[in-house]
Amino acid sequence: xxxxxxxxxxxxxxxxxxxxxxxxxxxxxxxxxxxxxxxxxxxxxxxxxxxxxxxxxxxxxxxxxxxxxxxxxxxxxxxxxxxxxxxxxxxxxxxxxxxxxxxxxxxxxxxxxxxxxxxxxxxxxxxxxxxxxxxxxxxxxxxxxxxxxxxxxxxxxxxxxxxxxxxxxxxxxxxxxxxxxxxxxxxxxxxxxxxxxxxxxxxxxxxxxxxxxxxxxxxxxxxxxxxxxxxxxxxxxxxxxxxxxxxxxxxxxxxxxxxxxxxxxxxxxxxxxxxxxxxxxxxxxxxxxxxxxxxxxxxxxxxxxxxxxxxxxxxxxxxxxxxxxxxxxxxxxxxxxxxxxxxxxxxxxxxxxxxxxxxxxxxxxxxxxxxxxxxxxxxxxxxxxxxxxxxxxxxxxxxxxxxxxxxxx
Amino acid sequence: xxxxxxxxxxxxxxxxxxxxxxxxxxxxxxxxxxxxxxxxxxxxxxxxxxxxxxxxxxxxxxxxxxxxxxxxxxxxxxxxxxxxxxxxxxxxxxxxxxxxxxxxxxxxxxxxxxxxxxxxxxxxxxxxxxxxxxxxxxxxxxxxxxxxxxxxxxxxxxxxxxxxxxxxxxxxxxxxxxxxxxxxxxxxxxxxxxxxxxxxxxxxxxxxxxxxxxxxxxxxxxxxxxxxxxxxxxxxxxxxxxxxxxxxxxxxxxxxxxxxxxxxxxx
Ligand SMILES: Cc1ncc(COP(=O)(O)O)c(C=O)c1O
Numbered sequence: 001x002x003x004x005x006x007x008x009x010x011x012x013x014x015x016x017x018x019x020x021x022x023x024x025x026x027x028x029x030x031x032x033x034x035x036x037x038x039x040x041x042x043x044x045x046x047x048x049x050x051x052x053x054x055x056x057x058x059x060x061x062x063x064x065x066x067x068x069x070x071x072x073x074x075x076x077x078x079x080x081x082x083x084x085x086x087x088x089x090x091x092x093x094x095x096x097x098x099x100x101x102x103x104x105x106x107x108x109x110x111x112x113x114x115x116x117x118x119x120x121x122x123x124x125x126x127x128x129x130x131x132x133x134x135x136x137x138x139x140x141x142x143x144x145x146x147x148x149x150x151x152x153x154x155x156x157x158x159x160x161x162x163x164x165x166x167x168x169x170x171x172x173x174x175x176x177x178x179x180x181x182x183x184x185x186x187x188x189x190x191x192x193x194x195x196x197x198x199x200x201x202x203x204x205x206x207x208x209x210x211x212x213x214x215x216x217x218x219x220x221x222x223x224x225x226x227x228x229x230x231x232x233x234x235x236x237x238x239x240x241x242x243x244x245x246x247x248x249x250x251x252x253x254x255x256x257x258x259x260x261x262x263x264x265x266x267x268x269x270x271x272x273x274x275x276x277x278x279x280x281x282x283x284x285x286x287x288x289x290x291x292x293x294x295x296x297x298x299x300x301x302x303x304x305x306x307x308x309x310x311x312x313x314x315x316x317x318x319x320x321x322x323x324x325x326x327x328x329x330x331x332x333x334x335x336x337x338x339x340x341x342x343x344x345x346x347x348x349x350x351x352x353x354x355x356x357x358x359x360x361x362x363x364x365x366x367x368x369x370x371x372x373x374x375x376x377x378x379x380x381x382x383x384x385x386x387x388x389x390x391x392x393x394x395x396x397x398x399x400x401x402x403x404x405x406x407x408x409x
Numbered sequence: 410x411x412x413x414x415x416x417x418x419x420x421x422x423x424x425x426x427x428x429x430x431x432x433x434x435x436x437x438x439x440x441x442x443x444x445x446x447x448x449x450x451x452x453x454x455x456x457x458x459x460x461x462x463x464x465x466x467x468x469x470x471x472x473x474x475x476x477x478x479x480x481x482x483x484x485x486x487x488x489x490x491x492x493x494x495x496x497x498x499x500x501x502x503x504x505x506x507x508x509x510x511x512x513x514x515x516x517x518x519x520x521x522x523x524x525x526x527x528x529x530x531x532x533x534x535x536x537x538x539x540x541x542x543x544x545x546x547x548x549x550x551x552x553x554x555x556x557x558x559x560x561x562x563x564x565x566x567x568x569x570x571x572x573x574x575x576x577x578x579x580x581x582x583x584x585x586x587x588x589x590x591x592x593x594x595x596x597x598x599x600x601x602x603x604x605x606x607x608x609x610x611x612x613x614x615x616x617x618x619x620x621x622x623x624x625x626x627x628x629x630x631x632x633x634x635x636x637x638x639x640x641x642x643x644x645x646x647x648x649x650x651x652x653x654x655x656x657x658x659x660x661x662x663x664x665x666x667x668x669x670x671x672x673x674x675x676x
Contacts, residue, residue: 016545027513027540029469031590034567173475174465186468191591193567294514295466297540307488308518310466 003335005260009252009328010214017207018299020334023327026206027297032186035193040208042113047215055108060219063137064100067223068092070231070388075358076375083240083381085374086388087361088224088254095130095160096394097364098250099201101216103130106199107138109212113197119143120199121185123150123178123246124319124366125157125397127201132166142166145185149176150318157397175312178246178322182296202247203326206297210326217253220390225257237265238385240377243392244369245270245286245340246319248326250392255338263337270329271369273315274342281314283321286333286340295324301333316345316401317365319393343372349405351375352395364393365401414506414534415559416582418456419619419638427675428635429456431621432668433510433643435477436460436494437486438650443660444481445494447650450665452498452505454672459537459641462491462511469539471594473644476651488519489527496531508535508561521549525556535559537585543576554581561585564611566599577614585641586611588624588634594644597625601633608637628667632674642671 001020004012009019017025028036046052060066069092073085090098103120110118118140122128128144135142144161148170151158161168169188174180182200189198200209203217228235241258243251251270258266272284282288285301293302295310303311303323315321332338343351348365351372355361363371370389378387395402399409410416422429432455438444448458463478463486470478495507509528516524516538528536536553538546543562550560562580564573565587577584586608589599604622611620622634623641634640649667653660 025545026542027545028542029539029565030542030563031469031565031567031587033542033565033572034569173479179466183466183468187471187592190469191595194590291518294512294517294540296468302514304514304518306518308512308515309464309482 001331001334003259003337009256009259010211013207019327019331022292023300023330024207024210024298027294027299028206029190031190032193036206036208038113042109043208043212046109046112056105059104059108060101064094064104065092066219067227070224070227073359073361076355077378079358080375080378082379082383083385083387084383085378086386087391088220088388089361090220090250090390090392091363091394095126095133096396097126097130098217098220098253098392099126099130100133101219101253102201102213102249103127103134103199105212105216106131106197107134107140110140110197111138115195115197117141117192117196118199119145119185119188119196121145121178121181121201123147123181123321124317124364124393125150125154125161126319126393128166128168129157129160131199132161132164135166136164143169143188145169145171145181145188147171147175147177147181150178150181153401154318154397155400177313177318179310179313186296202249203252203328204247204296204298204324210298210328213249214252214256214328217249218256220250220253221255221257224254236384236386238382239265240267240269240385240387242269242271242370242374242387243390244320244366245272245325245329246322246366248329250390252326252328254390259337268332268338269373270338270340271373272340272342273317273320273369274344274347275314277344277346279314281312282342283313283315283323284342285323285325286329287342298327300324300327300330316348317369319366320369341373343369347372352402353406361391362395363391364395365398366393367391410554410557410559410582413557413559413582414504415457416619418506422456422639428637429621429639430454430672430675431457431459431639431641432646433459433461433641434646435463435474435481436491437463437481437484438477438647439480439654439660440484441486441490441494445497446661447664448494448498449501450661451668452502453665454668457506457508457639459508459510459643460491460495462488462509462515464512464515467512469592471592471644473594473647473651477647488515492527492531495533499532503532506534507532508537509533510537511539513538513541521552525552525558528558529556533558535561535583537561537563543572543579547579550579559583563587566590566607573611574614577611577618580618583619583621584611586620586622588622588626591624593624595625597630601630604634605636628670628674631671635675640675
C-alpha cells in the first residue's frame with residue numbers, strides 16, 4: 001500500500017472507489033446506484049469547469065470568509081515551554097466551523113443538478129447549521145437529521161438551524177447520536193433520491209461523498225501553505241499539524257496540501273475521541289485499533305463487535321462521537337503517513353481550560369481534543385518545532401456541557 | 410442451477426396459476442425458538458422463506474424491520490444461531506427454500522468463504538445482500554454459484570437500462586425488483602399498474618428468470634400485483650410480530666394468520 005505524489009489523496013482510489021485496495025468503496029443499496037453515479041459524474045464535470053471553481057472561490061472568499069487567520073499562541077507556548085504552538089483559526093469561518101466549506105459546495109452542486117431539496121446529517125450540529133445556512137443562501141429546502149441525544153447537548157446549533165428555516169428530524173433509534181443520524185439520512189435519501197440531494201457531513205460515506213467533502217475542506221491547507229510562507233519566508237523545517245478526527249473532514253482539509261512532504265518534515269497527527277477516562281467506550285477506531293468493517297456505505301476501521309454489529313460509542317464531543325472514520329484516514333494510517341492518537345474527555349476539558357486561560361481563543365470540544373495532544377507533546381519538543389492546531393470549531397455550541405463540567409462558560 | 414429448490418418453487422406456483430409467496434422474517438425475532446416456530450408454521454403457506462440476519466445499522470430498512478432486528482439482537486441472536494435455525498427448519502421441511510438476507514458487514518466479519526460454507530452446510534438456498542450491489546458483488550456471487558447457492562440480484566426503479574441488462578446477465582435463478590424508491594416498510598407510493606409495467610421490462614429481457622416484487626406489499630395491495638412470478642411481504646409480517654408481542658398474544662398463530670390471508674388473496 002503506497003501513497004502517490006502529486007495526486008490529491010481524494011483521487012488515489014481504484015475504479016471501485018477503494019483507497020489502498022480496501023478502504024472506501026460504495027456499499028449502497030441498488031436504488032442509490034443511479035443517484036450516486038449521477039452525482040459522481042456531475043462532480044467530476046464541475047470540478048474541471050473554470051466557472052465552477054470561480055464560483056467556489058467567490059463564495060469561499062465572500063461568504064465563508066477566507067483566509068481564516070493563522071496565529072501564534074504566545075502565552076500558551078511560553079507557559080508550556082518547548083515547541084511553538086500556533087493555531088489556524090478555522091472557527092472564524094462563517095457559522096463557526098469548517099463544515100461551511102462542504103455545505104457550500106454541496107449547495108452549489110445541488111443547484112447545478114437542478115434539485116430543490118437538500119438533506120444532511122449532523123452530530124455537533126455544525127454540519128447541520130452550515131447546511132441550513134447554505135440552503136437558505138441558495139434558496140433550497142433543507143432537512144437535517146440529528147440524534148435526539150445530540151439535539152439536547154448541542155442546543156445553540158439547533159436554534160440556528162431552525163432560525164435558518166431548516167427542519168430538524170430527531171432520530172431516536174440506536175444510541176441517538178451521529179451514527180444514527182447518518183443512517184436515517186441515508187434512508188431518507190433512498191426514498192427521495194429523485195428530487196433530493198444528500199450531503200454527508202464529513203469525509204465518510206460512499207466514495208463520492210468522501211471526495212466532495214475532502215475537495216471542499218482542502219481550502220484550509222491551501223490557505224495555510226500561503227500563510228506559512230508569508231510568516232516564515234519558507235516552510236519551516238519541523239512542523240506538526242495536529243487535528244481532531246471524527247469523520248476526518250477537517251483533518252483532511254488541514255493536511256491535504258502537505259501529504260506529499262516527508263513526515264520528518266511535516267508530521268500529521270490525528271486525535272480521536274477517547275471517551276471518558278473510566279469508560280470502556282470511545283470513538284477512536286484508528287488509534288484503538290478497531291477492525292475493518294462496512295459502515296454507511298464504505299469500508300473503514302469501525303468500532304464493532306465480532307459479529308459486525310456497530311458498537312456504541314461515547315464522547316463528550318458530539319462531533320467526534322462516531323464509530324467509523326474516513327477511508328482516507330485509514331489509508332494514511334496504514335501507509336504510516338499520519339499518526340493517530342486519542343484524548344479522553346477529561347484531557348479535552350483540561351485543554352479547553354488551559355487554552356481559554358492563556359489565549360483569546362474559544363475552541364469547541366472537538367479541537368480541544370487536538371489541543372490536548374499539543375499540550376502533551378509541546379514541552380518535550382525543541383523551540384524550532386512548529387506545532388499547528390486546527391481550531392476548527394467555536395465552543396458556543398458547547399456552553400451547556402462546559403457549564404456543567406467546568407462550572408462556568 | 411436449473412433444478413434448484415428456488416426454481417422448483419416458482420414452477421409449482423406457476424402450475425397453480427399464481428405468484429409464489431415469499432415471506433420475510435428476522436432470525437431470532439423475538440427469540441431463536443419463536444422465530445423457528447414462526448418459520449415452520451408459515452411455511453405451510455409461503456413458497457419461499459426469507460430470513461433476515463439482523464444488523465444494528467440497517468441503512469435500507471424502515472421502522473418495522475428495524476424494530477424486529479433490534480429485538481432479535483437484544484435477545485442475543487448470533488450468526489451461528491441463524492444457521493442453526495436454518496438447519497433445524499430444513500430438517501422439518503427440506504423442500505422449502507430459505508433465502509438469507511442482510512448486510513455485507515456481517516458476512517465480511519464472519520469471512521466470506523466461511524459464511525458460504527456454513528450456508529451450504531445448513532442448506533441455505535439463496536442470499537440477498539442489500540448493500541453489495543452489482544458489479545461489486547460479482548466475485549461473491551460467483552462464489553455462491555459454485556456452491557450452488559443462489560445470489561439474488563436486486564433491481565430498482567432507478568436502475569438504468571444498460572445496468573439492467575448487465576445485472577440480468579449475471580443473475581442466477583431469481584431477481585428481486587424493488588417496487589419503488591423507499592426503504593422497506595414504506596407505503597406503496599407507485600400504482601400497481603406502473604410497477605407491473607416496470608416488472609415486465611425486466612421479464613422481457615429474459616423470460617427464464619424468476620422475478621419477484623417486494624417493498625410496500627400488504628394484504629391490501631398484494632392482489633393487484635398478482636401477475637408477478639413472486640411477491641415478497643416483510644414489514645407487514647414484522648409489524649404483526651410487534652403487535653402480537655404488545656398485546657401478549659401468540660405470535661405464531663397471529664403471523665400464520667396473516668400469511669394465510671396473503672396466500673388466499675393470490676390464489
Ligand atoms: C468543530 C468540529 N470539529 C470536528 C468535527 C469532526 O468532524 P471531522 O472529523 O469531519 O472534522 C466536527 C463535527 O461535527 C465539528 O463540528
